[in-house]
Amino acid sequence: MIKVVVLGAGNLASHLIEVFEKSKELTIVQVYNRSAGRLSYIKGNIPVTTDIRHLEDADIYILCLADDAIEEVSEMLPFTNKLIVHTSGTVPLNAINNKNRRGVFYPLQSFTTDKKVDFTAIPICLEAENTEDMSTLKNLAGGISNHSYEINSKQRKVLHLAAVFVNNFTNHLFYIGSDICKTHQIPFKILHPLIHETAEKLKDLSPYDAQTGPARRNDIKTINSHLNQLDNNTQKEIYKLLTQSIQKAYGREKL
Amino acid sequence: MIKVVVLGAGNLASHLIEVFEKSKELTIVQVYNRSAGRLSYIKGNIPVTTDIRHLEDADIYILCLADDAIEEVSEMLPFTNKLIVHTSGTVPLNAINNKNRRGVFYPLQSFTTDKKVDFTAIPICLEAENTEDMSTLKNLAGGISNHSYEINSKQRKVLHLAAVFVNNFTNHLFYIGSDICKTHQIPFKILHPLIHETAEKLKDLSPYDAQTGPARRNDIKTINSHLNQLDNNTQKEIYKLLTQSIQKAYGREKL
Numbered sequence: 167m168i169k170v171v172v173l174g175a176g177n178l179a180s181h182l183i184e185v186f187e188k189s190k191e192l193t194i195v196q197v198y199n200r201s202a203g204r205l206s207y208i209k210g211n212i213p214v215t216t217d218i219r220h221l222e223d224a225d226i227y228i229l230c231l232a233d234d235a236i237e238e239v240s241e242m243l244p245f246t247n248k249l250i251v252h253t254s255g256t257v258p259l260n261a262i263n264n265k266n267r268r269g270v271f272y273p274l275q276s277f278t279t280d281k282k283v284d285f286t287a288i289p290i291c292l293e294a295e296n297t298e299d300m301s302t303l304k305n306l307a308g309g310i311s312n313h314s315y316e317i318n319s320k321q322r323k324v325l326h327l328a329a330v331f332v333n334n335f336t337n338h339l340f341y342i343g344s345d346i347c348k349t350h351q352i353p354f355k356i357l358h359p360l361i362h363e364t365a366e367k368l369k370d371l372s373p374y375d376a377q378t379g380p381a382r383r384n385d386i387k388t389i390n391s392h393l394n395q396l397d398n399n400t401q402k403e404i405y406k407l408l409t410q411s412i413q414k415a416y417g418r419e420k421l
Numbered sequence: 422m423i424k425v426v427v428l429g430a431g432n433l434a435s436h437l438i439e440v441f442e443k444s445k446e447l448t449i450v451q452v453y454n455r456s457a458g459r460l461s462y463i464k465g466n467i468p469v470t471t472d473i474r475h476l477e478d479a480d481i482y483i484l485c486l487a488d489d490a491i492e493e494v495s496e497m498l499p500f501t502n503k504l505i506v507h508t509s510g511t512v513p514l515n516a517i518n519n520k521n522r523r524g525v526f527y528p529l530q531s532f533t534t535d536k537k538v539d540f541t542a543i544p545i546c547l548e549a550e551n552t553e554d555m556s557t558l559k560n561l562a563g564g565i566s567n568h569s570y571e572i573n574s575k576q577r578k579v580l581h582l583a584a585v586f587v588n589n590f591t592n593h594l595f596y597i598g599s600d601i602c603k604t605h606q607i608p609f610k611i612l613h614p615l616i617h618e619t620a621e622k623l624k625d626l627s628p629y630d631a632q633t634g635p636a637r638r639n640d641i642k643t644i645n646s647h648l649n650q651l652d653n654n655t656q657k658e659i660y661k662l663l664t665q666s667i668q669k670a671y672g673r674e675k676l
Contacts, residue, residue: 334634341628373596379589
């Protein structure tokens with residue numbers, strides 16, 4: 167049984183606490199948060215504290231904190247040589263104070279409050295300073311997910327950048343699609359199955375092979391007709407730039 | 422029982438023929454294609470012809486043709502006052518020659534050869550010139566899908582434009598994500614669950630509310646760090662433009 171202390175009570179912390187509680191392979195011995203207010207959702211059977219000097223003994227201390235709080239809080243820890251991990255996609259391992267053994271436990275997913283998450287499908291990116299700690303982290307990850315990967319700090323930083331493209335920017339394209347539909351009294355839900363299929367296709371095809379549309383087949387007539395239909399300048403610029411990028415990727419001449 | 426003649430033997434035609442064959446509410450009386458070669462995959466029990474003068478009698482003639490062939494082929498039809506529909510997202514209803522009754526039967530999905538499609542979830546956009554023909558088209562759509570919508574030619578054109586954003590451009594962002602991963606020896610499949618969740622979220626949240634990431638929270642430090650990490654200029658431009666567009670949508674100052 168792996169003993170875990172969670173530090174922080176925000177969005178990720180609440181999701182982790184929920185899934186840790188269900189796992190038979192680990193136990194939450196304590197949740198720490200600076201202010202008591204945010205600890206109020208923690209159920210009665212998990213001990214909580216707002217005093218960092220009173221942390222319980224555990225195998226792993228998980229920092230679920232804002233990126234810029236990791237360094238400071240890890241320095242305040244009242245012990246040495248224990249395994250401390252942060253959960254950030256962007257902060258390097260060595261932001262954690264080196265008086266303790268350091269690691270990273272980064273669940274690669276976008277967490278929304280109030281939305282249930284199936285952790286078994288979420289990839290957990292792990293980093294540690296030695297094989298024994300990595301083994302502990304793999305056991306911890308294995309308790310909640312079927313997918314864990316050893317990813318170093320440099321790779322994790324790159325992964326976070328790639329995630330911005332496939333998640334944040336993709337969602338913004340959905341927003342533009344919904345905005346275009348709204349302007350013309352079309353229910354956006356007509357596009358939901360297409361969006362679903364666009365993601366689903368990646369199970370069988372690489373994104374390079376899955377590409378379709380006017381830019382891919384260099385259909386200048388349709389491209390120009392679409393540009394004429396757009397009267398929002400930002401949307402027009404995005405249409406042009408992404409079309410050019412697709413044409414470039416498939417070796418066609420420039421727009 | 423609705424009697425259908427399919428004209429064309431390409432990608433969409435093959436998918437439609439497959440699903441029409443399974444439906445109890447309609448029957449394919451014939452498939453026409455100009456060249457015999459592409460008709461070879463049609464199974465023995467469906468009559469085929471390469472001679473447009475020998476079309477069988479049917480309730481609906483479905484043109485599964487390239488956009489620019491619709492006008493010409495509809496003019497060549499050897500009869501009048503029958504219901505002819507095309508299946509294009511971009512071509513207006515009146516591209517079909519007016520010697521026959523005209524309509525549109527547009528399944529809004531991206532079809533890839535060899536990939537099975539669940540038609541029941543695909544929205545079918547319908548247009549007709551009178552209520553009786555619309556009723557026939559609704560019955561046809563109902564035989565294969567649970568979702569049909571009355572969409573006029575102008576709305577369909579707009580829908581096709583919105584689809585380029587949420588499908589073609591989104592897929593290209595997946596490609597950029599995979600390209601970034603490849604450059605740093607990271608398996609792209611780590612991002613699959615995130616991509617899946619990005620699409621899945623739309624079931625519960627509007628894309629406006631689902632937006633997360635550095636641009637949404639105006640995290641200039643992370644944005645600049647990401648821009649520094651990108652050495653592909655096109656990718657850098659796309660990052661900048663989409664970040665600006667998100668900041669604009671959420672009322673933040675410009676990058």
